[in-house]
Amino acid sequence: MIDALNVGGFEPLTTIDYPDNLSCVVFTQGCPWRCRYCHNHDLIPTSKQTQFDWEQIVEFIKTRVGLLDAVVFSGGEPCLQKGLLGAIKRVKALGFKVGLHTGGAYPNRLKQCLDYVDWVGFDVKHLPLNYEEVTQVPKSADKAWMSLNILLASKVDYQLRITKHPELISDDQLDRLKKLMKNKYDSDLIVQMCNADNCLDDKLRIV
Numbered sequence: 431m432i433d434a435l436n437v438g439g440f441e442p443l444t445t446i447d448y449p450d451n452l453s454c455v456v457f458t459q460g461c462p463w464r465c466r467y468c469h470n471h472d473l474i475p476t477s478k479q480t481q482f483d484w485e486q487i488v489e490f491i492k493t494r495v496g497l498l499d500a501v502v503f504s505g506g507e508p509c510l511q512k513g514l515l516g517a518i519k520r521v522k523a524l525g526f527k528v529g530l531h532t533g534g535a536y537p538n539r540l541k542q543c544l545d546y547v548d549w550v551g552f553d554v555k556h557l558p559l560n561y562e563e564v565t566q567v568p569k570s571a572d573k574a575w576m577s578l579n580i581l582l583a584s585k586v587d588y589q590l591r592i593t594k595h596p597e598l599i600s601d602d603q604l605d606r607l608k609k610l611m612k613n614k615y616d617s618d619l620i621v622q623m624c625n626a627d628n629c630l631d632d633k634l635r636i637v
Contacts, residue, residue: 434513436460437482438473438506442490443498445458448529448549449589456487458514461507462535463565465555467595467624472569473506474630488520495524500548500584502529507596509536509543534577535570541580548589550581554619556599557607564598582615597634 439457441447445456450495458551460476461468468474491501508514509532518528526547534539534552535546544550554574561571581588590611594604604621626636 432517435484435488435517436476436480436628437484437545438478438480440482440487442494444502447502447504447531447551448500448527451529451601452489452497453500453502453529453536454494454498454570455502455504456517457504458506458508458511461505461533462510463507463533463570464630465533465564466566466629466634467593467598467626468630469563469625469628471628471630476510484517490575491521491526492524495588498526500527500529502531505529507533508536509534509539514539515543518543522546524587532577534574534581537576537580540577541584544581544584544586545574547586550586552578552581552588552590554578554590554592554607556592556613557603557610560599562635582617588617589620590615590617591622593622593624595624595626595629595634 436459438459441455444453444455449452453572457473459478459480461474466521479585508530523527529549530547531551558571608619611617629635
């Protein structure tokens, strides 16, 4: 099917992935970045086969009409998936709000989806000049900041957040990043502490 997704995980009920809404979360498989602090790195390989079937998940979601407020697409990086827009439209047609978690790696696909998305959790990685220290991918900052500008121009509700690992961003750098977001985008930056017991980069693990 056009909207078939490679799904790496599914959470049937959550109160934290879409603010003030009862949601389920579809974790898509695959991410083009290799963020060193990533604790969910089983979702990074794009072609990994999983036990989750998108059609079965859709059937489950149908049984939650009237019980849940929203369906959230997370990852991995949801915008990697060619079928994301079709999947979002399908969920939207059932009457759910749609949430999207993204790091902004695919600006064009994000732009296509925003007409059907109600809220975006946008993951900022670092100051623009330091992005590759986290993602390990050249020019990732260019894609991320392009996506951020697209998001803000869309007027879709959003939250900007950053995962802080003490070895990757200093307090001074974090303060500079917060000021950048406030002064340039008039936006607050939510700081999430890193789950450091299973980082992709072994050197960053804190147990």
